Amino acid sequence: MGNMTTESKAARPTLPASPPLTERQEARRRRILHTSARLASRGGFDAVQMREVAESSGVALGTLYRYFPSKVHLLVATMQDQLQHMHETLRKRPPSEQDPGARVAQTLMRAFRALQREPHLADAMVRALTFADRSVSPEVDTVSRLTTAIILDAMAPPAAPRHPGQEPAHPAAAPTPEQLSAVRVIEHTWHSALITWLSGRASIAQVKIDIETVCRLIDLTSPDRER
């Protein structure tokens, strides 16, 4: 398995910080991520082979490793990419439910169904995510923040259609610490449930139940609603 514990000595184009990438570099990075997703889509974690990613992206192996210091880094970055897409997609069709918990559950199940369409890709990304060690912490953290953002978005009350320049009536009411705890627990459940599904130990129905169960925690922590 080689040395998956490698320190990240190289520049990390993964973060938009550091030296700004030239156009060609940005293109390379994008090509690599695209190849990664493509290979993962057919064959999952094992099908993403670094040599093949490099060759198929028209890049030397050493370069691939300069951009993504390990296979796990690569797949976590791929997940960031996919999550961003998903966030935008979900944002366009906000959940129809009323209670925050139900809204979150609905959104997560939507995301889940999207993942179902590319189960191998989902497998590769999630396996990489949970297999990641400390050297990938920053990137995993980014993924976590993205997931949190998706959940918080879903939880927020349906935004009244507002005219440009006009401030929202409820300025994204800052979530309470309790709500943040609930969100963290929901994320835990989401990841773990995904894994049990991907490894064939739980059915989709089971995942749905688990998601709905854990989402009750939200309604429990936002007593500002009827109930």
Place this chain on the structure above:
Amino acid sequence: MGNMTTESKAARPTLPASPPLTERQEARRRRILHTSARLASRGGFDAVQMREVAESSGVALGTLYRYFPSKVHLLVATMQDQLQHMHETLRKRPPSEQDPGARVAQTLMRAFRALQREPHLADAMVRALTFADRSVSPEVDTVSRLTTAIILDAMAPPAAPRHPGQEPAHPAAAPTPEQLSAVRVIEHTWHSALITWLSGRASIAQVKIDIETVCRLIDLTSPDRER
């Protein structure tokens, strides 16, 4: 990384079913598991190298692979072993809290503190568990059942001291489906929280909060108590 997706063609002495092991075989198996735990304790997942496990257990590499068809199988079996110990240990000192949720939280935090004493071992086992693919499903399922048993044990009302031969007053009241859902969600949270702690992305305090948060789901589903 070799072929982590290998089918298990060999006999699997992992399950007490199948051909009963001879004494020497049982001894070999035990030696291997012991070595595995020892190597994992200092160095985590990466430190458990199959060649070294074999050599240090006084067993040929091929034999190691006959007993445990992959590194993940080996580590998951190691986890089974450790969990069994932990189950017995926990059983000896039942939680002192009254509410089921609090009892479970207390028990899990105890387990968590035990894992803290061997963080590398915990790392190896949990990483293996979440990295396991379909070919390890049966073994992972066993681990899951063990975890469930620990939680259900903690959840059960404190057993009145009873004389031998006498039946318990409450014959382990079968948990409702809702409670089982809650337990599953708790397991999800437990695993995932463990991972975030092991990879340095969450503090122990954070884990405690998450555990306590999710354990509220239990009290939510057992309305037979005061409140």
Place this chain on the structure above:
DNA sequence: CGGTAATCTAGAACAAGTTTCAGAACTGAT
């Protein structure tokens, strides 16, 4: 005890992640 099948050993061989290195190509500043 003798024979036979299963198990075990030692060691080579293979696969895929990772590292390394010498030289080519590119970049930015003078």
Place this chain on the structure above:
DNA sequence: ATCAGTTCTGAAACTTGTTCTAGATTACCG
């Protein structure tokens, strides 16, 4: 345009999980 420094390429080497093989040992059966 030129030079210095960085980045990229191509290829080999190294590591560790996994597989394979031929022969030695062991277990079991009559």
